[in-house]
Amino acid sequence: MVTDVVGLPLRDPDHVAAIYLAVVGCGVAAMVGLDILLRARARSGAFPPPRAVLRRVRRERWTPGRTVAVGAALIGFYLTYMAYRNLKSVVPLLRPGELFDRQLAELDRSMFGGHDPAALLHAALGTGVATHVLSSAYVVFIVFLPLTIGVALVFLDDLRAGLFYTTAQSVNWVLGAASYFLLPALGPIYAYPAAFAGLPVSEVTGLQQMLLDQRVDFLRDPAAATPQAIAAFASLHISMSLTAAVAAHLLGLGRRLKIGLWIWFVLTTLATVYLGWHYVLDDVGGVVLAVMALALARFLCGTDFRAARQARRATASLERTGRGGEDRPPALPVPSGVHATGRGGSLSQY
Numbered sequence: 001m002v003t004d005v006v007g008l009p010l011r012d013p014d015h016v017a018a019i020y021l022a023v024v025g026c027g028v029a030a031m032v033g034l035d036i037l038l039r040a041r042a043r044s045g046a047f048p049p050p051r052a053v054l055r056r057v058r059r060e061r062w063t064p065g066r067t068v069a070v071g072a073a074l075i076g077f078y079l080t081y082m083a084y085r086n087l088k089s090v091v092p093l094l095r096p097g098e099l100f101d102r103q104l105a106e107l108d109r110s111m112f113g114g115h116d117p118a119a120l121l122h123a124a125l126g127t128g129v130a131t132h133v134l135s136s137a138y139v140v141f142i143v144f145l146p147l148t149i150g151v152a153l154v155f156l157d158d159l160r161a162g163l164f165y166t167t168a169q170s171v172n173w174v175l176g177a178a179s180y181f182l183l184p185a186l187g188p189i190y191a192y193p194a195a196f197a198g199l200p201v202s203e204v205t206g207l208q209q210m211l212l213d214q215r216v217d218f219l220r221d222p223a224a225a226t227p228q229a230i231a232a233f234a235s236l237h238i239s240m241s242l243t244a245a246v247a248a249h250l251l252g253l254g255r256r257l258k259i260g261l262w263i264w265f266v267l268t269t270l271a272t273v274y275l276g277w278h279y280v281l282d283d284v285g286g287v288v289l290a291v292m293a294l295a296l297a298r299f300l301c302g303t304d305f306r307a308a309r310q311a312r313r314a315t316a317s318l319e320r321t322g323r324g325g326e327d328r329p330p331a332l333p334v335p336s337g338v339h340a341t342g343r344g345g346s347l348s349q350y
Contacts, residue, residue, distance in 0.1 A: 002086070002087055002090060002094070003086050003090060005090075005094065006090050006093040006094060006222070007223075008086075008090065008093075008222055008223060010086055011086065011227075012082050012085075013085060013089075013226050013227045014226065016085070017078045017079070017081050017082035017085070018078075020078055020081070020146070021074065021075065021078040024074060024078075024146040024149075024150060025071075025074060027146070027147075027150055028070065028074065028150045028153065028154060031150050031151070031154040031155070032062060032154055035061070035062075035154050035155055036054060036057050036058050036061065036062065037049065037054070039057045039061065040053045040054045040056075040057045043057065066159055069159060069163065070153045070154070070159070070162075073149075073153060073162070073163055073166045073167075074149075074153070074166075076166075076170060077149065077166055077169065077170050080170045080173045080174065081173055083173070083174075083177075084173035084174070084176065084177050085227060085229065086227065087177040087180070087181075088176075088177055088180055088227075088228075088229060088231055089218065089227030089228050089229065090222075090227075091180045091181055091184050091231060092184065092215075092219060092228065093222060094181070095181065095184050098184050099184055099185055099186060099191075100183045100184060100185045100233070101185045101186055101187070101188075101190075101191035101192075101232070101279075102191075104183070104185055104232070104233065104279040104281050104282070105188065105191065105192065105279060107279070107281050108279045108280045108281060111280060112280075116195060117273050117280050118188060118195055118196070118273050118274060118276060119195060121270065121273055121274045122198065122199070122274065125270075125274065127198055127199050127200065128200065130274070131199050131200055131202050131274075131275075132200075132202050132203070133267075134267065134270055134271035134274050134275060135202035135203040135204045135205075135271070135275060136203055137264070137267040137268060137271050138203075138204055138237070138268065138271040138272070138275060138277070139203045139204060139207070141237055141240075141241075141268065144241075144244075144264065145169065145240055148165070148244050149165065149166050149169060152165040152166065153166060156251070157311065157312075158308060158311060160301065160303060160308075161251045161303070161308050163301055164247070164251075164297050164298065164301045164303040165243075165244075165247050165251075165297075167297040167300055167301055168243050168247060168293045168294050168296075168297035169240055169243060169244075169293070171292075171293040171296045171297055171300075172236060172239050172240050172243060172289060172290070172293045173236075175239070175289045175292055175293055176234065176236040176239065176289060179233055179234040179285060179289065180231040180233070182233070183233040183285075184231065184233075185231070185232035185233045185279070185282075186230055186231075186232060187230065187231075187232035187276060187277050187278055187279070187282075188232075188273075188276040188277075188278070188279060189208055189275065189276030189277060190208075190212060190230065190276075192276075193276075195276065196275070196276045199275070202275075204275055204277075208276075211228070211229055211230050212230070214226050214227075214228050214229065215228035215229075215230050232277070232278050232279060232282050233278075233279070233281065233282045233285055234282050234283075234284075234285025234286045234288070234289050235272050235277070235278045235282040235283050235285065235286035236286065236289070237268050237271075237272055237277070237278075237286070238265075238268060238269060238272060238278075238282075238283045238286025238287060238289075238290070239286040239287070239289035239290040239293065240290070241261075241264055241265045241268045241269075242265055242286065242287060242290035243290045243293055243294060244261050244264075244265075245258065245261040245262050245264070245265050246290065246294060247294065248261050250294070250303075250305045250308075250309075251305065251308045251309065251312070252305075252308055252309030252310075252311075252312040252313065253312065269283055
């Protein structure tokens with residue numbers, strides 16, 4: 001409906017969503033194989049595990065219902081991503097000439113005593129090694145997101161937890177697109193490039209220039225050019241990174257994983273401002289989006305966080321006492337209206 005208003009077709013630019021789905025799908029298939037191998041090894045105590053044990057673990061864990069649920073979650077995530085790209089691209093066509101960079105920059109400076117927060121970070125962290133570290137962290141996000149989704153869908157004992165996480169990240173796409181229409185903005189690197197001229201060439205330099213070139217070409221000829229992808233408010237890097245960190249707490253995941261996700265979130269937050277991708281207010285907006293996405297995902301999935309944490313603690317206790325070879329955790333409470341069928345369960349379980 002939105003693309004039709006501006007006379008453009010719904011499209012997957014450069015087949016990016018389809019390529020991501022294919023690549024991530026292959027990665028998830030490999031993770032499934034690894035999941036079966038590790039659980040069979042734990043059950044048999046041998047490596048390589050006997051084929052009979054491998055087959056038994058595959059039948060019990062990767063039922064047709066579980067497989068379909070994981071596949072549907074991945075397809076849904078990338079269909080939502082494709083819709084997000086289409087919506088993001090047409091913001092300047094539906095709100096031509098409307099940009100809020102000046103207002104966002106003034107609010108940022110007012111929060112930091114009249115100083116530009118990016119300039120404060122450049123002075124505090126320097127413009128050498130920090131530039132490359134933060135640039136690498138920002139670029140690696142393209143791997144971080146599908147990797148966490150794949151791990152959640154494959155390796156978590158309770159698939160409902162993985163579906164909750166994937167749903168929350170899918171909702172982030174939708175909320176992010178809506179925020180771009182609320183406050184269209186380019187971001188500091190495009191609105192005030194002189195403030196970042198002192199940074200050395202890094203992993204994001206070429207990306208920032210490519211996105212600007214694509215926007216110029218798109219505004220010149222929207223039908224023929226690659227859809228533009230510049231929008232500052234709110235930051236989806238922040239919302240999706242925070243969603244991962246908070247979800248790890250809600251689901252009772254391991255301490256080291258939670259620490260790693262919070263370190264990632266801090267690096268991402270610094271990178272968004274330091275490199276000029278976002279204003280501080282964009283990051284605050286990203287935090288709000290993460291909270292909304294998690295709340296909506298819980299409503300949509302009916303996730304019982306207490307049961308998930310109890311199951312994780314019970315599994316960890318079994319592993320500590322040396323009885324963790326069995327690959328299936330203690331049974332979780334089944335929500336009302338959901339019925340399990342068969343030895344391996346069915347899709348209705350999840």
